[in-house]
Amino acid sequence: MILSDREIEAALEHGFIKIHPVPDRALWTSTAIDLTLDATLLKWTPKPAKTGARQQIRPNGPGEFNIKDLMDDPSWATKIQIDPRNGYELETNAFILGYTKEIVYLPNRSRLAARVEGKSSLARLGIGVHVTAPTIHAGFGFKEGLPEKKLGSPIQLEIFNISGLPVVLDVGMPICQLILEEVRELPNKGYKGQFSDQTVFAPPPKPGSKSRQRPK
Amino acid sequence: MTEITYLPEVECSIAAGFREGELAVSVPDETGKRQNLRVNKNLVASEGGKHYLAVGIVQLDYKHKRALIELPHEADSGANRLWVPFSSFRQGSES
Numbered sequence: 001m002i003l004s005d006r007e008i009e010a011a012l013e014h015g016f017i018k019i020h021p022v023p024d025r026a027l028w029t030s031t032a033i034d035l036t037l038d039a040t041l042l043k044w045t046p047k048p049a050k051t052g053a054r055q056q057i058r059p060n061g062p063g064e065f066n067i068k069d070l071m072d073d074p075s076w077a078t079k080i081q082i083d084p085r086n087g088y089e090l091e092t093n094a095f096i097l098g099y100t101k102e103i104v105y106l107p108n109r110s111r112l113a114a115r116v117e118g119k120s121s122l123a124r125l126g127i128g129v130h131v132t133a134p135t136i137h138a139g140f141g142f143k144e145g146l147p148e149k150k151l152g153s154p155i156q157l158e159i160f161n162i163s164g165l166p167v168v169l170d171v172g173m174p175i176c177q178l179i180l181e182e183v184r185e186l187p188n189k190g191y192k193g194q195f196s197d198q199t200v201f202a203p204p205p206k207p208g209s210k211s212r213q214r215p216k
Numbered sequence: 217m218t219e220i221t222y223l224p225e226v227e228c229s230i231a232a233g234f235r236e237g238e239l240a241v242s243v244p245d246e247t248g249k250r251q252n253l254r255v256n257k258n259l260v261a262s263e264g265g266k267h268y269l270a271v272g273i274v275q276l277d278y279k280h281k282r283a284l285i286e287l288p289h290e291a292d293s294g295a296n297r298l299w300v301p302f303s304s305f306r307q308g309s310e311s
Contacts, residue, residue, distance in 0.1 A: 005274075025275065025284055029296040121294040174294040 002031050003112075003180040017112055017180065018105035018141070018152050027174055034119065034174035035100040038154060041080040041088060041169075042071055042097040071097070087168040090127070095160045098129075101172065103152035105141030111183040113138045116155050116176050126163020129176045133158070136178070138187050221308035225261055225268035226285060226300050233257075241269050243291075245298040246282055251291035259288055261306070268306040 003011065005028050011017045019033065027034040046055050059065050070076045080096075082088040090096065106112050114136035118129045141152040157176060161167055169175070231240040233254045241260060242250045259270045272286035274297060281302045290296050 026295065026297045026299065028274075029290075030272070030286065034294070034296070119294050120290045121292050124292075 001182045003182070005030055005033075008033060008180055011110070011112065011180070016107065016110040018103070018107075019178070020103050020152060021101075023102065029177070032117075032177040032179045034177050035102050035104075035116075035155065036172045037082070037157075037169060037175040038099040038101045039082045039084070039171045040099060041082060041159075043078050043080055044076065044095070045078045047075050082169065082171045084171055087170040089166050089168050090159065090161045091166050092126070092161050092164050095158070098157045098159050098169075098175070099154040100157065100176065101154070103141065103154050104136065104178070105152035106136065106138055107151075108139040108142065108187060111138065111186055113181055113183050114140070115179045115181065116157070117179060119174060119177060122167075122175070125165060125167050126161050127167055128160050128162070129157045131158040131160070138183050222302060222305035223268075223308050224273050224285075225270050225306040226304045227306070228260070228267050228269040230260060230267045241267070243269060243271075243287070243298070243300070244304070246301050251287065251293060251295050251298055253287060253289065253291040255288050263306065266306075 008017070008028075012019060012022060019035075023033050023035065027036070049055050057070070059067075080088065104114070106114060115134045116130060116136060117134055118127070122129070136155065143151060143153075155176070155178070159169070159175075226243055228241040228243045231242075233239045237257055238254050239257050239260055240252065240254050242252050244250050255269065261268045261270070270288065273283055274286050275284040277283065277299075282299050283302065283305070284297055284299050286297050287295070
């Protein structure tokens with residue numbers, strides 16, 4: 001069952017969910033809350049391997065694969081700050097990773113999960129905000145050892161443009177909507193996936209540290 | 217004191233939509249910024265040369281004589297809700 005705006009308000013008030021900062025009232029709808037775009041974006045920018053070999057990503061290959069390592073590795077990804085005055089022009093067929101300004105925490109005990117969905121106004125311009133992975137699982141934002149008041153993570157967005165038009169993204173623009181849903185029974189475990197703590201990027205790896213590049 | 221009854225409809229300007237049965241409407245918020253969207257014709261009422269879009273009323277702010285309204289669906293800018301002054305509403309006829 002999808003929560004209405006009144007139920008979301010009550011859930012926030014009673015600590016069943018945490019969204020910080022709580023979006024302005026004008027960003028609520030009857031069954032969702034719009035979340036806004038953070039200034040930090042990440043663009044995949046693989047550089048040719050020194051050997052000249054083509055680099056590939058092989059998520060299910062031998063050895064350990066962790067996309068966070070790639071995101072933190074400047075030889076694979078470039079961090080971009082959106083210009084507060086001019087925004088960031090997302091070219092057609094471009095793909096970037098972004099974050100919500102708001103942090104979200106869905107305590108396991110609350111039996112609430114969520115979905116992050118695009119906005120129809122942006123969809124008409126060919127802008128999508130997720131690539132088939134919209135579910136925010138119960139327990140999202142939990143981190144072992146942190147006190148309750150410090151829990152919560154921004155939601156990572158996979159933003160793309162398929163319109164054929166250059167579209168400018170601005171910091172703080174409504175970028176997606178969060179739809180909250182009841183989970184029928186208490187989950188056995190809180191969400192502890194690799195993205196349960198989606199804090200903005202870690203520092204680049206030190207020289208000589210293990211990389212996840214897979215030259216062919 | 218005169219009692220005024222407001223209907224859940226706010227003043228808008230209209231233009232032709234993309235298809236038959238549709239209107240492009242433009243609704244100003246309390247600052248004058250306009251929100252544009254396309255709606256079915258049956259969501260717009262006309263009276264005395266003015267046009268009014270049916271909306272949902274979310275919150276009333278009597279102190280500042282304004283209301284938070286919800287549009288029938290998302291505007292082109294991404295806005296769903298906006299503050300409008302009470303004076304934007306269509307007034308009901310006296311009973």
